Amino acid sequence: MEAAASDFRGRIASLTDTDVRAPSRLPGWSRGHVLAHVAGVAGAMARQLEYAARGETIDLYEGGSDGRNRAIEEGSVRSAERLRGELDDALDRALSAFRNLGDADWTAPISYRGGVVRDGGLALWRELVIHGTDLGTGGEADAWSPQFCEHLFGFLSARVPAGMRLRVQPFGMAPRVLSANPESALSPASPSENGPSVNSAWIKTASVNTISVNGMATDIAAWLAGRTPNLGSLRAEAAADGVDLPKLLPWPSGIPAK
Structure with missing residues (x-):
């Protein structure tokens, strides 16, 4: 501050x-x-x-x-x-x-x-x-620090629409999955000795649409914040095909803190 x-x-x-x-x-x-x-x-x-x-x-x-x-x-x-x-x-x-x-x-x-x-x-x-x-x-947003971008990734996950998981892959940083629903970031349960086992949370995510957004961390953060990023650095993919950047929900001003 x-x-x-x-x-x-x-x-x-x-x-x-x-x-x-x-x-x-x-x-x-x-x-x-x-x-x-x-x-x-x-x-x-x-x-x-x-x-x-x-x-x-x-x-x-x-x-x-x-x-x-x-x-x-x-x-x-x-x-x-x-x-x-x-x-x-x-x-x-x-x-x-x-x-x-x-x-x-x-x-x-x-x-x-x-x-x-x-x-x-x-x-x-x-x-x-x-x-x-x-x-x-x-x-410019390209001067935002990595720590600030990481913070925005978490705070602005509330802008991800229901039924979508947003996998952000900033260059030089670890990818992370953003979702307004924490369960949608879960992975499948490990197979049991008696054969494959899928937990109930994973069943709920079966129809979730996953979109990957690759680019500079500052550009991803700017886009999530509703500001104009360097669009040339951002690439969105779904099922290995290029797609448009998804439309996000409004700024989470009225959503309670977690």
């Missing part, structure tokens, strides 16, 4: 009022929208931790999703200097709260995705890294 926050702050340090009015890489959002949103996320996570420290939970955003959207729209038209100041204040508040955590505090419950404080920290990390790319100020 500290490194991602520092990088994000560096990306916006010299933005002018004209720059923040310019379009971001997110459809319909200016850079000002992105800055207001990230400030809102940081403030929301700080609030989650402040309540968790008292043994309480609180809605992620004041006013719920309507309050979130209203704050983004109102913030998007502010000056670059004011947006930077509000983002700095929110990040300072959030990072200070995370720095002061004890070991046991990371598992305190919060309302975000029905999870714990650690889930909130991972969320802030995701927001800073991905939206740092969305700003379109020079940062």
